[in-house]
Amino acid sequence: xxxxxxxxxxxxxxxxxxxxxxxxxxxxxxxxxxxxxxxxxxxxxxxxxxxxxxxxxxxxxxxxxxxxxxxxxxxxxxxxxxxxxxxxxxxxxxxxxxxxxxxxxxxxxxxxxxxxxxxxxxxxxxxxxxxxxxxxxxxxxxxxxxxxxxxxxxxxxxxxxxxxxxxxxxxxxxxxxxxxxxxxxxxxxxxxxxxxxxxxxxxxxxxxxxxxxxxxxxxxxxxxxxxxxxxxxxxxxxxxxxxxxxxxxxxxxxxxxxxxxxxxxxxxxxxxxxxxxxxxxxxxxxxxxxxxxxxxxxxxxxxxxxxxxxxxxxxxxxxxxxxxxxxxxxxxxxxxxxxxxxxxxxxxxxxxxxxxxxxxxxxxxxxxxxxxxxxxxxxxxxxxxxxxxxxxxxxxxxxxxxxxxx
Amino acid sequence: xxxxxxxxxxxxxxxxxxxxxxxxxxxxxxxxxxxxxxxxxxxxxxxxxxxxxxxxxxxxxxxxxxxxxxxxxxxxxxxxxxxxxxxxxxxxxxxxxxxxxxxxxxxxxxxxxxxxxxxxxxxxxxxxxxxxxxxxxxxxxxxxxxxxxxxxxxxxxxxxxxxxxxxxxxxxxxxxxxxxxxxxxxxxxxxxxxxxxxxxxxxxxxxxxxxxxxxxxxxxxxxxxxxxxxxxxxxxxxxxxxxxxxxxxxxxxxxxxxxxxxxxxxxxxxxxxxxxxxxxxxxxxxxxxxxxxxxxxxxxxxxxxxxxxxxxxxxxxxxxxxxxxxxxxxxxxxxxxxxx
Numbered sequence: 093x094x095x096x097x098x099x100x101x102x103x104x105x106x107x108x109x110x111x112x113x114x115x116x117x118x119x120x121x122x123x124x125x126x127x128x129x130x131x132x133x134x135x136x137x138x139x140x141x142x143x144x145x146x147x148x149x150x151x152x153x154x155x156x157x158x159x160x161x162x163x164x165x166x167x168x169x170x171x172x173x174x175x176x177x178x179x180x181x182x183x184x185x186x187x188x189x190x191x192x193x194x195x196x197x198x199x200x201x202x203x204x205x206x207x208x209x210x211x212x213x214x215x216x217x218x219x220x221x222x223x224x225x226x227x228x229x230x231x232x233x234x235x236x237x238x239x240x241x242x243x244x245x246x247x248x249x250x251x252x253x254x255x256x257x258x259x260x261x262x263x264x265x266x267x268x269x270x271x272x273x274x275x276x277x278x279x280x281x282x283x284x285x286x287x288x289x290x291x292x293x294x295x296x297x298x299x300x301x302x303x304x305x306x307x308x309x310x311x312x313x314x315x316x317x318x319x320x321x322x323x324x325x326x327x328x329x330x331x332x333x334x335x336x337x338x339x340x341x342x343x344x345x346x347x348x349x350x351x352x353x354x355x356x357x358x359x360x361x362x363x364x365x366x367x368x369x370x371x372x373x374x375x376x377x378x379x380x381x382x383x384x385x386x387x388x389x390x391x392x393x394x395x396x397x398x399x400x401x402x403x404x405x406x407x408x409x410x411x412x413x414x415x416x417x418x419x420x421x422x423x424x425x426x427x428x429x430x431x432x433x434x435x436x437x438x439x440x441x442x443x444x445x446x447x448x449x450x451x452x453x454x455x456x457x458x459x460x461x462x463x464x465x466x467x468x469x470x471x472x473x474x475x476x477x478x479x480x481x482x483x484x485x486x487x488x489x490x491x492x493x494x495x496x497x498x
Numbered sequence: 499x500x501x502x503x504x505x506x507x508x509x510x511x512x513x514x515x516x517x518x519x520x521x522x523x524x525x526x527x528x529x530x531x532x533x534x535x536x537x538x539x540x541x542x543x544x545x546x547x548x549x550x551x552x553x554x555x556x557x558x559x560x561x562x563x564x565x566x567x568x569x570x571x572x573x574x575x576x577x578x579x580x581x582x583x584x585x586x587x588x589x590x591x592x593x594x595x596x597x598x599x600x601x602x603x604x605x606x607x608x609x610x611x612x613x614x615x616x617x618x619x620x621x622x623x624x625x626x627x628x629x630x631x632x633x634x635x636x637x638x639x640x641x642x643x644x645x646x647x648x649x650x651x652x653x654x655x656x657x658x659x660x661x662x663x664x665x666x667x668x669x670x671x672x673x674x675x676x677x678x679x680x681x682x683x684x685x686x687x688x689x690x691x692x693x694x695x696x697x698x699x700x701x702x703x704x705x706x707x708x709x710x711x712x713x714x715x716x717x718x719x720x721x722x723x724x725x726x727x728x729x730x731x732x733x734x735x736x737x738x739x740x741x742x743x744x745x746x747x748x749x750x751x752x753x754x755x756x757x758x759x760x761x762x763x764x765x766x767x768x769x770x771x772x773x774x775x776x777x778x779x780x781x782x783x784x785x786x787x788x789x790x791x792x793x794x795x796x797x798x799x800x801x802x803x804x805x806x807x808x809x810x811x812x813x814x815x816x817x818x819x820x821x822x823x824x825x826x827x828x829x830x831x832x833x834x835x836x837x838x
Contacts, residue, residue: 176518205748211614237520284810290748293795293802297601297754298688299744300801303612306747330520354694362622362636368690378800381546381807388539389814396821399532403825403832413526 107134115139121257125166126152142166171253172243182261183325184235189270190277191227191318197278198310205286213282214311215304215366217351226315226344230322233336239328241412244421249412277317277390284389285309288382295376304366305373308348313386315344320391324398327413529829536822543815550800551808558596559803560794561605562588564777567784576779588775588792597796598760598767602681604662605752607789611657611745620655620743625734627697632711645712652711653721653734659714661742665778666755666792670763672771679764679773681756683731687740696740698733718780752793767796 099110107124111134115122124131124138128148132155135141143156144163153159158169195214202213212219218226246252255261285306294300319341326333349370350356357367373379402410514520564586566577576584610616618638624631632652635643639654651659668679685692701707704722713720724739725731734740741753758764775792783790795802 206612206614207610207749209610209612209614209616211612211617237518237522239518239522243518286748287806287810288804290804290806291605291750291752291802292804293601293603293752293754293797295797295799295801297599297757297795297797297802298686299741299746299754301747301751302744303617303747304744327524329523329525332520333522357694361626361628365622367695368688371690372688376801378804378807381550381800381811385807385810385814388543392536392539392818392821395527395532396536396825399527399529399825400828402527403828413524417524417526 104130104133107131108137110134111137123170125163127163128152142169167247168243171250172246175246175253175256176239178256179240179261180235180238182266183238184231185262186266186270187231187234187322187325189267190274190321192223193271193274194277194281194318195222195314197274198282198314201278201282213307214314215307215351217364217366218307218311218348221347222315225347226340227318227322228340229336230319230333230340233330233333234322234326237328237330237333238326240409241416245412245416248421249408251408252412254408273394276393280386280389281310281313281317284386285313285382288378288385292378294372295378298372300373300376300379304369305379308366308369308373309379309382313383315341316383316387317390320387321394324391324394529825533822533826533829536818536825540815540818540822543811543818545815547808547811547813547815549808550811551805553798553800554803554805554808557798557803558794558796560590560592560596561791562590562775562793563789563791564588564779565783565789565791566779567789573777573779576777577782577784582780584779586777586779588777589772590775591772592768592770594770595766596768596794598758598764599796600758600764600767601754601795601797602666602668602756602758603752603793603795604664604666604755605750605791605793606662606783607750607791608786609746609751609783609788610749611751612747612749616656616660617745620653620657622695625653625696625743627699627734629699629701629707632699632707642714645715649710649712651714652708653714653739657743657745658739659716661714661717661739662753663716663718663780664790665780667776668758669774669776670769670771671774672769676774677763679768680759680761682759683737683756686737686754686757688744691740691744692735692737696734696743698735704733752791768794 097110099106102110107126107130111122111124114120115137121140122138123140123142124134125142125144126132126135127144127146129151131143131152135143135152135156140158141156143152143154143159145153145159145161160166160169199213202211203209214222241249241252260266289301289306289309292301299305319337323337326337351364352366352368352370354367356364510516563571564573565571566573566575566586568574572588573586576586619640619642621631621636621639621643624635633650635650635652635654637643639651639656642651642656642659643654644650666681668681670677670679698704699707708720708722721734721736721739722732724733724736731737738755741755746753758768760767763769781790800807
């Protein structure tokens with residue numbers, strides 16, 4: 093079974109048709125990279141179109157999704173940025189579903205205890221601010237900056253790209269895991285406060301099991317658990333991440349204290365009925381002990397599972413991350429300055445196993461110089477001199493492949 | 499030449515932010531953090547759990563149901579008839595001193611103060627003493643905002659209307675003499691409710707503020723006459739009213755009624771002996787299978803008696819220690835080798 097097809101002397105329409113063929117029959121994600129106006133149709137047809145700006149003009153760039161100046165940057169696009177982007181997207185989706193399912197399922201459990209009257213277990217302002225203010229920036233920080241492995245290690249271990257191709261990080265199974273995790277968290281987040289506030293009072297005998305204190309307790313527990321889950325998911329803590337996470341936590345407490353303060357009540361009496369709740373419930377040791385218990389009971393199983401899975405079934409990411417901490421990255425081989433690889437243009441190929449190794453191993457270049465006499469003369473800097481494209485042959489079979497182009 | 503100039507014009511920024519090279523902390527779940535962490539947390543939890551459990555065990559609680567839902571139970575005569583102002587009494591005996599300060603609660607079961615429409619049915623502006631809302635209560639109070647003759651109800655709403663109106667007196671019988679145990683009703687509600695959230699309209703006498711309004715349908719007396727013995731305990735800042743308005747989160751709850759006044763014979767609490775509670779049984783709960791009870795309790799730093807927290811901490815603490823041992827075994831056996 094051939095894994096590589098080389099088409100040469102193809103028209104732009106034929107290039108697009110090659111890509112379409114792969115898209116249709118292989119159900120694969122296709123990437124097309126080209127630098128000339130004749131590559132535009134191919135770039136547009138592929139899922140990801142990459143244009144190279146340079147000697148052939150800007151046509152390819154204008155119609156592409158990504159563009160850069162040299163062909164060799166494709167390696168970085170895929171193995172570093174593409175990989176990071178996939179990981180960030182999957183973490184974002186998983187976390188977003190988790191935090192919203194948890195938030196909603198707690199309300200669901202409360203329905204059994206409030207006569208199914210759609211009474212919210214959280215305060216109205218909290219519900220308004222939860223997605224907009226309290227949990228917006230930390231997620232944004234994680235999705236902008238997260239890197240599990242840094243760029244040099246990503247290039248050194250192209251196998252790290254495989255989970256993205258196999259759709260491993262966010263699929264039906266991952267979604268079901270997320271929902272189960274949310275169910276578990278929501279059960280803890282409701283029933284632990286329920287059991288510990290049941291029929292109890294403050295340390296001076298007054299009320300603590302009232303609706304407003306319970307709402308405050310439930311929402312504080314939820315936010316602390318959700319923030320800690322984000323902290324566990326974030327692998328790369330820049331200063332911005334720290335600012336977003338700790339800042340959001342501080343914002344929650346300050347906004348809640350403000351809404352329960354006298355001033356807001358005097359100004360907008362019926363909008364802030366929770367006056368006095370923080371002062372009367374957050375000074376109780378049993379409230380904080382409940383929060384502490386809930387938080388650890390939600391987080392410790394996650395930590396334990398992840399640790400055990402890393403030990404029993406380490407993924408390649410885990411291994412590289414551990415290696416990154418202990419070893420120094422080997423110095424990359426000095427790039428040869430001959431620009432032979434820039435004479436390639438107009439590739440259309442789909443992902444298949446072994447391509448990553450093949451593309452980055454530069455085997456073509458090694459074999460080429462020893463196998464046969466070159467049919468065409470090579471110049472070092474053809475990209476800077478407006479010379480016609482030089483096509484290289486890799487092996488004799490290439491001549492047969494001319495019959496393969498549709 | 500031209501090519502090189504345009505190339506450097508298009509070159510992207512080479513800053514740490516744009517090139518994603520910001521300095522960062524990259525934590526990893528390593529055995530050196532996770533396993534000792536679990537052990538420490540487990541031991542801390544066990545310590546806290548023991549403290550909570552011991553404290554909870556030391557709290558004394560006495561619960562007496564007086565719904566009267568079956569023949570022979572106390573107050574069954576009152577629950578079955580529709581006679582108002584029915585009186586019944588409960589007797590109980592204390593074998594040892596009930597340590598003070600002793601708190602006297604009434605408890606309700608199957609009573610959904612957390613029902614949404616019920617909870618929304620009040621007017622915060624009216625309760626803050628704003629006279630303009632006396633004449634036109636907020637529509638959230640409906641149908642308890644105007645009575646049948648279109649007069650505004652003050653305080654409006656379902657929560658106020660359903661205020662608990664059983665009253666209790668406690669007597670202690672020793673050596674043939676019966677003494678009335680003094681009950682203190684001051685400061686049983688949150689100080690923020692009393693001082694800030696609820697205000698009487700600033701009209702003296704208070705009765706004049708309620709001109710042109712009617713009392714809630716189920717109330718026996720209007721708001722300005724809730725406490726005949728203490729003139730400052732009337733209107734919206736009546737302590738029992740405040741306690742009732744702070745609606746409960748769960749269907750089975752208790753609310754503070756009085757404190758046993760720690761004076762004279764009762765300085766240390768309730769001494770051993772025979773006690774009788776005389777109840778004015780006004781509040782009907784049997785229609786919705788509710789139950790009423792009286793609870794005597796003392797408190798500690800963790801509040802009332804609640805064994806759940808202590809037991810939960812002990813269980814989770816032990817589980818943490820067990821998990822740390824499991825993880826240590828897994829780590830020792832399966833420490834993954836550094837392969838490619």
